[in-house]
Amino acid sequence: MDHLAAKYGLSSDAPDLVTTVPALGKLKKIRPSYIKRAESAQVTGRRFAREEILPRVLEIDKECTRDPRYFDWDLWRKANDEKLTVALIPREMGGLGYTALGATVLCEEMTSACMGITANILFNNFGLLGALVEFRTGIVLRIIRDMVKAQRRGEPLFWAWAITEPSAGTDVEDERAMATMRPSTHAEKVSGGYRINGTKCFITNGSLAHYVIATIPLDRSNPLESIATFLIPTSSEGFSVGKVERKCGQKASQTAELIFEDVYVPEENLWEPPGRGLRHTREILSTTRGFIGASALGVARGALERCIEYASKKKIGNHFLIDEDWVRYAIADMIKDIKTVRAACYNFAISVDTYHVMGLFESLPVKTALKMIPERILLSEFVQTIGGLSLVESLAGKIKNRMVSDATVERFVKEGSAVKVAGTDLAMNVSSRVLDIVGLEGMSHRYGMEKCFRDAKVTQIYEGSNQACRLDLFHQEIGSPQ
């Protein structure tokens, strides 16, 4: 029996969003523009993955093995030219206007080629998500303006979220754990602002960042009541990057240690007051965990699609590898898991668009403003000043808080945790199983499958370890112990 290389997933040009999750077809009839935008995200992501990422992915992995600080700026600029670096910003303001569904689909397509490279390009959008948590209109408008301007100049503007500390991973993300946390960082109130000391570790994009959003306690002995969120420009005196880690996988994405030595941060850069820092972290996690699940789903897909292609061409004696019975059962099983998790990821994304922060873009005041006001004014300092007026900020805050209540955040931490565990366990299982099929030769670096395996493992660890996610899932679904 002869097999043609399956025109499947990454190896096919045709968008298949509605065919892979048929319920989206029904939704398309009700809300055509919503689904069409996600379809366009899929086309964009898949084309970029095929034409730009795939030809470079193995070389970049090798370069980063030699030097963890290697960064492919050419590839990043190509992504930036296509506005992928500002994908979540509304089109009316110079972005691509992707919804959470669009961003999820985009993540999945790009991570199926390489999750590390995707992190360099897309995860930066989360800087915007960080600002949306506050929804202080002045800050949001300023960040959007800065991101769009940098994109147009072709210059990088990187954001990093600094949560993890050397002695606290799960402890910085969970209320029960934070009560007993041993912080490595500390902020002290000084005249006009704060002075920050300490170390954060394993920070994605930390070595490239222009701004770091960090949660830091004012009282080390009582972090839960005193943890605050700061915006820290990396040009600040006393800030430095420690080591850039040598990792198992996702090597294209830099993971760095950040060192704060008497870093002064002015009052206006305090994003969440003492005691509210955990709430900020939780709100971030309530959306990002879902995106990590979808990204890991992409890793699983990438591994399986490479495996199908390899097994279709690999001859063993008088048959092809893919003709072996056990291989077919295994592949069918993995397709089943990928289909199931994909539906869960899209369901989560649609929920974020409908009930969570991304719904703000669909709210009447935002929608009307975007429709009525021309882009040059939306991006002007004037609008930013108006947005910064306390009357406007408090009104916007009210709208946002009605939409994204504390209960919403915890509900989405729960749903996001489920998707994150499902997607990342899937990535690890599929990328490992695929190697069991393709054998020793298929495990060579040049086929890209072993890289999927190396890339997958960390997804079970970061953005809240899968143990922490399971605890969140249990506590939000069943209840907390006394």
Next chain:
Amino acid sequence: MAVHEKYSEIIDVCRRFAAREIGAAALAYDLETDSQGVKALWTKSCEVGIPGLLIPEESGGAGQSALCCALVLNVLAAECAGMASLFADHFVACHTLIRAGGKESERCLQAMANPAIDDPAIAAVVFPSEEEEDPVRIVESEGKLLLSGRTALTGNTSLAQHYAVFVKERDGKITCILVEGGTPGVSVGEGANLPGLKVNPFAPVTFKEVEIGDRFLVTERGSGRELMESAQNLFFGFVAAIAMGTAQRAYEKAAGYARERYQFGTTIINHPEIQRMLGTMRMKLGVGRAAYMDVFDGGERDAGLTKAFCTDAALEIAVDAVQIHGGYGYMHEYGVEKIMRDCKVLQLLGGRNGSLIIESIARELR
């Protein structure tokens, strides 16, 4: 275990050697393989007699059993599964030559037991593969026997001076040939760049009309199947021993880290979920160890199935060890993710576990 005590002295010596010499180099060689450094390590290992362990005393070796070799591989693998895999390939080649006998075999065995300081005699073994477009064959040309074809990925390649090559002939019969590394027509292909066992130079070997001559036929032509099967089974047993050795180290690292790491108001070893993970590791290690030792104990245990079980278990253990270490586990300097990558390659050595499991039943039906 009584059977173990017999070898406790040798194993202790090898354990100390491994901790001192291999442990220090393992992470550096994982990043960048240095074949001169590996050869120097090999030469040092001669001081404690590892390369000649299986070789009979009359040929200058230690004349130890295969079980003793497996137990030594187990302790070497605790420091680096890749280094252990070099010795495993070598032992299997030694076994082949010992069993085959003959003058040429004897010459090689003596060289391997007492190697030259600057260029140690390392052996490799090649098994036939169904996956190559140009499988290795013996052809006759103008009255000469020639070896031609390309092997599947083979261990020890560029380090090896002697290859024990099992050839599947067109009629399905097996012949074993001794090939010297430097012989004209023998070339090592591009390295595979596998995710683990980095120190072992896995590559295809090409034989281009390599003249064999009668004296290099270590088995009579076509009569090598039984020898090949015993060599394969030995290899499976060794891989299982290596898997358990490296997984044991992953467990120890995870348990040690769990005793130090503070989270949720206590060291994490106090969390039942961490205890469950560690306990599961211990369960798999206990069963796997008993199983691989049984392979060498004259038992009826299927070596291929044992290799499948032990390597699968080892990967699961290593993956959980990384998980317990959190972010630190993913970083090279902690040496845990290396164990995970090594275990992934161990699973595929000597064949796919999925195929081995099916084959264990299918061959009874033939």
